Amino acid sequence: MSAAQVFRLPDLGEGLTEAEVVAWHVVVGDEVGVDQEVVTVETAKASVDVPCPYAGAVAELHAEPGTVLAVGSPLITIAGGDAAGEQYRSEERAGAQVPEGDPGAQDSPERPLIGYGAGAGPERRRRGGRRAGAAAAGTPAPPSSPAVPGRAAVRVISPLVRRLASEWGMDLTSVQPGPTGVVRRADLEAARQERSGGSGAPDGTAYRAAGAGDVRVPIQGVSKVMVERLSRSRREIPDATTWVDVDATRLMRTKDSLKQARPDAGIGVLPLLARIVVAGLQRYPALNSSVDLDAGEVVHHGRVNLGFAAQSPRGLVVPVVHGASEMSTPELATALRELTSAAREGSLSPAQMSGGTFTLNNYGVYGVDGSTPIINHPETGMLGVGRIVDKPWVHKGRLRVRKVTQFSFTFDHRVCDGGTAGGFLRFVADCVEEPATLLTEV
Structure with a gap:
């Protein structure tokens, strides 16, 4: 048995620097095991149950619920420790880290926090230390x-x-x-x-009256992250926007045909657009990149991690389909559906909102035709899709009513010129107008 060990608030990913203590699951004197979840904290992205890497008795809780702690601040002190705790301290001293945004991080044998991101397994103890043990022995838990x-x-x-x-x-x-x-x-x-x-209030925050008719809304939670990210995007990225009107009639017919052929796959408009965007990024890899100013380099990413805008109880969020470039269209549809559902439930984890390399924004669901998207820093491009509506369109030399939409593409002018951006946008538009074009890309 070693001396008391202080477990500090770990880095929870995506550059988050602080978290609010929501609820403790142990009290002073409780016995805890390695990898037991001891506290729930809330970041600007999600609520996270934090497991402790030490085993022993709880000696001190360093923050009351409602307290905001910076990463690295003391969280809990455990009297005693074991080999797993020693392994954690060794990894901490060695600076062992899981690459940010790596979708395989949850399966990696090297993690900065034992049990973080892992599913509940047979060795995971119930919350509450000795209280859980009492319940197991037959004493009713309060x-x-x-x-x-x-x-x-x-x-x-x-x-x-x-x-x-x-x-x-x-x-x-x-x-x-x-x-x-x-x-x-x-x-x-x-x-x-x-x-x-x-x-x-979008974040559940209380409004504070500032004067006659004035209302002040605290910028916090997911709103704070969006404000900071979009402000940084505008400060750092020399962006440009190009757009095009597109005849989506055949895309809609393709969607209907797939629904009849594979009703179980749930392939709607968004998965088809995602498949087209992924193919476009593979043809124009300069747009699936980020800029490393410190190194003076443009980093072309090896695979596409596709983000998409979604609404949640916490406001606008951008879930990420990691490895979208390795997925089939039905797999993309499933991933998009599951992440959308998690967004609506407010259960997205930080890992599910990290590591994107390009964003697809279907703002047409709000009934608007066009927009000039702001790039989701540190990505270098975002494609916006307007509503698909009946409009007069010249088709094969004759005026007809067709399903028409507008694409708006904002790109970072540091990574490519207008020729590359226009080529990508035209490729996407051509695939929407002639979905069979995708067959040449697979």
Whole structure:
């Protein structure tokens, strides 16, 4: 048994520098095991259950729920330690890291935090240390919410959720929990927005009146990340935008044909556009890149990690389909569907929103025709797609009504000139107008 060990808030990925302590799952005196989740923290991207790399007794909790800690700040002190803890300290001293955005990071044998990103396995202990052991021995565990006659039981772990529910005047028994059965902050925010008809604060933050008729909204959470990222994009990237109107009639027919042939695959417009974009990036690899200013280099990425804009209870997010260039169209459809569902549930992990190399933004779902997208730094391109509507179009020399959309392509002028950007956009448009063109790319 070694001396007390201090476990510090680890780097949770994508350059996140701080996190808010949401709820502790242990108290001072509890016995914990290696890889046991001891605390839930909330970053600007997602809620994360953090496992501890040390085994022993909890000697001190260094922050109360609601406290914002910087990465590297003391989180919990464990009296004692074991070989796994020593391995963690050795890796920490050696600077062992999983490459950011690497989709294989969860399966890598070298991780900076033991158990981080791993699925629940047979060796993972239940939360609560000695309390969990008592429950296993037959002693009933205290409920997370007292039972009220005539009301269904509700599981709420986070005191932050209870505080927000109280401030917003919401009955927790009326809130639909997520897949874990626990009411989380994202569930509460979604219920609040639904109750208010979508007019609530996007991050669930309270508005503060500043004067007569004025309202101040704190910039925090996912909104803070978007503000910082888009501001940096505008400061650093000399972007340019080009656009084209496209006849999407045959693409829509192809979508309908695939629906009849493979109804189980769920191949809609977004997967088809994603397949076309991936093919375009493989033909024009300069656009699947990033700029390393420190090294004075443009980095051409070996594969396409395709991001796409999606709405969530926490605001606009950009989930990433890692390895999209290695997927078939049905696999792309499945990945897009699963990530969209996770975004709507507010359950996306930081890894699922990291490491993108190009973004597809289907803003047509908002009923608009065009836009000038802002590049998602550090990527170097974004394709925006407007709504697909009936418009008059000259087809084979005759005026007809066709399904027409507009593509807007914003690119980083440091990585290519207008010829490359125009070639990519024209390739994408040609594939939409003649989907059979894709057969020459596979």
